Amino acid sequence: MRESIRKARRLVVKVGSALVTNNGAGLDLEAIASWARQIARLREEGREIVLVSSGAIAAGMQRLGWHSRPHETDALQAAAAVGQMGLAQAYEGAFAEHGLVTAQILLTHADLADRLRYLNARSTLATLLELGVVPIINENDTVVTDEIKFGDNDTLGALVANLIEAEALIILTDQKGLYTADPRKDPAATLISEGRAEDTQYEAMAGGAGTGISRGGMITKIRAAQRAARSGAHTLIASGRETDPLLRLAAGESLGTLLYASSTPLAARKQWMADHLQLAGSFTLDAGAAKALGQGASLLPIGVTSVDGEFERGAVIACRNTAGIEIARGLSNYSSSEARRIARHASSDIESLLGYMEEPELIHRDNLILR
Template structure:
């Protein structure tokens, strides 16, 4: 990738989402999320997020004098989201909650995250030296496979496949999605697009790379695999989404 090549050349890329000009259709939402996605992309060992706070506290230290700094923990600990609270200073998008979610996202590729104050002296050098600075959130010991990690982090979905209860059970058991389990196709997408698989109640069960276009999916929905070739004139894959190209939600 471009980033990998730049790093190999000794270049430090500066990547930013400009809040004043970004459009809703293509925005990532905040630079914390963007940083986590870049960490995933380059398979970084660590993500360091510098902010105006010393790290993650048990409560907002600006309003609760009893709040204490959390030195370390696991990125997937959901209790941290409640501790993180709402928005930040208003200077840019996001707050501590977006940093916690960025740490969870980075952890999916095995990257640890350090949240520390950018106002202290030499925070990056101190973190690199192993000093206890800010909050260190450890990654899971079993990161998703690279392909499934990318699918899990994919923010822009091309469409939805509404599936029946039998398909929901199959997907939650780690099996592939077959045409017979699809009730409805929403959106206009091409083969290879990332689509969401949803139950009839709207719950996202999984997302993955679809083997057929939206128009083809509509033609073979509710049909057994044996009829794909007769309906389309060809058969590319027996599944709409193979389990190796799918990740559960």
């Protein structure tokens, strides 16, 4: 599987806060310069690179003289606003040394939850890559709230990998990779060189965040690998403190942990639906409808027993069985108020109930993904 990394043409590279800020001591300009040099080399090989970088809050904390991460949202946003200036400046200067232009992109989950904004972000990134620009992406911590935050940049890296259909996601961290147990607590823990991203045993092996500056931890990296695998992207987790880790990983060297994708990539629209961290509402289905979905059918209104939430046409909706378990999600052809009026009715009744009929299905099977 390492050979597939060597052949990959489009990569997403994610670097964590502990690396960018040298464990909170301030921006590590030497490390940033090293990543810029390595990415420039990969660009010379004909590869396209998108960089997802943490570090704005940590950099802002250092600039403001704070020694511990605050808990208040407004304080975190203020730190991000201060730190993002220095972070962008550092990257711009480092890449300019190699004749490369960078672009700063700040995202929230709302940017990828909305279908139109998702497509706009996808088009913008594609254009930047065509122009030879290195996009540098971070979560927009300056305006983020609990409702829209990704929660960690490992998740953001996976979402970006799916967004641009990258072949691999490289996560550089302050650990050497995934171990059989937390190496900080178990001296007998051994490094896992390679495994299937969808293998659920890895979640149990993952420990917590490595530093007070980091927000994720190994568990978020495992889940990011699972998410990236949905679009066929392999994930590499390795230490950013190794010598030239990007060059060595891209060359196929057995460094860190490779969690490879074994499932068939989803269509772009279904990737987008699968990547939703938040949903607009849900349909509860009767047993017959739940069974029909599992067999590849569309969701018809007659099979819906209840509608939860308030949403508009085109929203991503969860489909739940009678036990409340999500079995699918998809794009609703009707708003919540319309769905409530036609639920438990045959498709032939839609026009008489609403005065019009958009589609005979609540969710068409082409806009539906099983969970």
